[in-house]
Amino acid sequence: LGITNKMEIRRHVLRLLKEVSLKREHMDRYPHEFSGGQKQRIIIARALACNPELIVLDEPTSALDVSVQAQILNLLIDLQEQYGYGFLFITHNLSVVNHIADRVAVMYLGKFVEIGETNQIFLNPTHPYTQALLKSHSEIDPFNQHVKYVLEGEVPSPIAPPPGCAFNPRCVSDARTPECELDVPHKIKIAEGHYIWCVNPPVGSTTQILSEQHLSQPTELKIEKISEVSEDKNNYIPSIISITGLIFIMIGIIPFILPVFLMSLLIGGFIGLIMAFLLPIIPLLFQGIVIYAIYKSIKNKSYSRIWVMRENVPFRRAVINTSIINLIFVLLIIGMSDLFTWHSLFTWYGVLLILGPIITIVAGFIFQEYPSDIPT
Template sequence: MTLIEEKTEDSDRDPEVILSVRNLRTYYPVLGGLFRRKIAEVKAVDGVTFNLYNKETLGLVGESGCGKTTIGNTILNLVSAKSGEIYYKGVRIDNNFTNDLRKKIQMVFQDPDASLNPRWKIVNIIGEPLRILERMKKTREIRKRVLELLETVSMKMEHLDRYPHEFSGGQKQRIIIARALACNPEIIILDEPTSALDVSVQAQILNLLKDLQRKFNLSLLFITHDLSVVQHVADRIAVMYLGKFVETGTIEEVFYNPTHPYTRALLSARPTFDPTTKTSRVILEGDVPSPINPPSGCPFHPRCPKYLEQGKSMACSEDVPKKIHLGGEHYIWCNQTK
């Protein structure tokens, strides 16, 4: 039961595609009962296919628990995929993740406080990938390179020998970005890099990321639940619901012409600047179903306003949603063809 049968792009040949994910499924086992047997599976990512182009920013949006972070972790092999393929420049990487790949694909974590080892100095934290991946041995070399990296994220020499607790949240996030940049990566997976920061610092970090992207030709996979952040940084966007994509497209296509009912509801829930404009807010009923036992057919159908209004069609509750091309890069996964 695959979600998408046909390959839309011939990704293996396309030089613009730097990272390609095909039919990715990542399930977490639920242990329980006597002897902690596997009694069920959380279908965190359930058949996801996308391409990350060179030098672009792909925003991955969705509510909590829909599997955004799991996609990032699966690409970096922190959790292993159940099925599906991941290609980096046409080479399959999900079954053979080497240290050379770690140089090229790096990650920035969500919580800047917890993702720096509190017992280590900054120079050691940023120097660790240099030591392991670049096999630098001399302390002076490492210090020099770490200083360069700190300067690219606009920090200073005196920060080298400090401990993480001596920094503010924004500075910590800069340090984490510097660590990710240490080995000249090509892809950085940003796992909600701004959600732990306040708004002014968010803007600084986002602008820093944009500058760095231009400077080092990075491709960014930007995982977030913050729609305004995504609108600010991303070129393309993919909306997720319960481990599956519901709509992908460029920022303009998705934000000005949201087609999938879920995307519409999500976008209408955004806070607006002008309180006088009356938005037709779509309010969804019910809660997100459990990913352990997702609804049959389209996972969104029990809450879908279209499904509930226009007579409960059998297609929604039984068939897997079809991928519909709306022109340009814009795709939705829906059974309501109208």
């Protein structure tokens, strides 16, 4: 992605951790402190780091417990639905294939033997090897027993494969003929999107042997995205980086407002009243934007976009300093209220001025999600 700024890299890493359901504290742990499922999530996050269109997963669930396998598969499905990633799964686990795949390619000795939609492969396996593969497991349902395919012999060496069809020494199909030992398997169309590579078309099926032009072209396995990336309208809130900048500006404005406000008290009259009424509105506007952003984040359940004071030191200091300055502001107003007749107005403004930072601090400690958009 060409990211070189350390703060940008940190934000990118934190976003990836959130995508795979890991927390901020996981970033500082050593590899031996992670479970198998967490390690797999980290590997997925690494694959997502460069915003790929296609991700190749080689046995992603083979060393995991069944419950953890389900969690990883659900995570991958969620990522695909949200961002439209294409996945190329390499696995021997047929249940995983049936659960997650849109299209399936069955290989034997490094070559495709059958390709089709998942339902086509599992409900209508056509190639003898695919049939044997799907019927090699025991059926739990006693009323749905099937005849097992027993493949004899050993898998030939990929360095010196047998002539003709590589599967012919172990094929138990009735369609097996002497030509299988001599001819290269043809690509045969069984149905739309469903193909097998076999010397003899299956008995009882309507097939179409493709032309030599098709045979000379490499087989393409099209990985289609489940959904296109769409704009997430629910996650829109005002720019947090901009709001953080406004808070820093507010810190610089309030000390300037304070002496001007005191001067307005000394001036008195209509001009002093206008100055006393308008000047406190400036920090109120900034704090109102902060509160509005927190409200939108809570409403849209974008909790990770709410600031956390204990994690983000500059922001924490900014809000606390603002609160202290506003507190001093309120105390000065209350202390002078005995000398002037506007004490009720000043007191209410003082309460409003300090209300914003308090709400911000409380919200930050309640929603302990690390902010992904604020520089640290």
